[in-house]
Amino acid sequence: MFFILSKTLGNALAPVNFLIGLGVLGAILSATRLSSLGRGLMITAAVLLVVAAFSPAGRLLLYPLESRFPPWDPGQRAPDGIIVLGGSIDANVSLARDTPVVRRSPDRIIAAAALARQYPNARVVFTGGSPRLVSDAREADYAAALFASLGVDRSRLIMERQSRNTHENAEFTKALVAPKPGERWVLVTSAFHMPRSIGLFRKAGFPVEAYPVDWWVGGRRDALSFTTLALDGLSRTDIAVREWFGLIAYRVTGRIDDLLPGADEH
Template identity: 50%
Template structure:
């Protein structure tokens, strides 16, 4: 129920959809009813909102707090016991229809999966991604399995989780599948803007992971001074950012994450040395 409801709500509140609905409803009210002023006001709100959301740096202002939440993983970081990559970067339906790997804006996820597999030959490799559609369909994990050679992934090391439909299920099903041991270091690869919610879900599932953010949509805070050359770019980014913020709120209310905006955990402090026994001489 949560999965279906989330899809319906997101369709309705997506900024570009919502502003278009406002514009059309306003035009309809102004043309077909006596509420002409109300209709024109609503249509104007929708039109101005589309222009501001598409051309201004509003989308960067909304997206940057998510992308900057977790630092990039250091190039000389220690070798992990395993790597978990979340689905979302492969168009599974198109890939099946065309019998080749077709990626979308989050295509960096499978790209870095192959790179990390090469860099850490001893790490276990987990790809977590179901169909993401109501009623099923081919999963992203199935596409990865079929085209592992194209992606540069070693088939003998792949562990595929193909049932998950959202981030909560990514974490829960991956944890149940690999059963990570206490003290093991695992990397979690997903889009930088998606990392806070993903890290929260994995923490709630009892799966300790280190963030490996990829697929950045911004260059940094300097982007808040830039305008978009195409309104479609700004609206696409704004839709993505608002969806993620709404997802964070919904997941916290559902108990899927432990915090409203999960962030890096503070390093545990080293235990203080015990006081020497009374009467002992210090050296």
């Protein structure tokens, strides 16, 4: 039920979808006796879309998410395993084209492959099934070919293909690799996604070290910058709001212990 709600309600409340829906509702109402309300909704939707597209709002929402974990410190001991979260590969298009298609966040796979080459004895886990409500395509089915093309031997790869969200990424990966006390595992995912991911792995009882990649904000000064391309601004705002909603939902349902997990906790 949680997964279904996260996909249906989550998509409906995504900023761009919600504001377009608000504008359409306003247009419908403007043709009725509630025309004043309708016009108000249309104006509100238009103004908020402009704010989401061009203002620093998206950057300001992303910055605290991306600032929770510093770059990974390799330390003195090589990691025993590297975990990379799915979200980069479009499994449905990959299935249709019969080749891996990377849609977004390619840094996750690139960074994990670089780590794997640097630490040749580390196990490499890719965790990602299908995030869609109805689909037989799985990200993990196409990830192995990408890692192989980046110089990682297939014999080192462990593919977890059943998970549908980050909660299942953590639970299923732990069950699959059975980490031993004292082992060092590195988690690779987008910087904005790292707080929720670390919180879920902690809750699952799987200690991992954060290896954030795929930053969307350059720093504190950049967080105050306006955007000149509407699509860029809308993308940032959409990603940020979804991630904050995810953190709130996971905290309310007890799936994470802290609203905004960070490096200095536990």
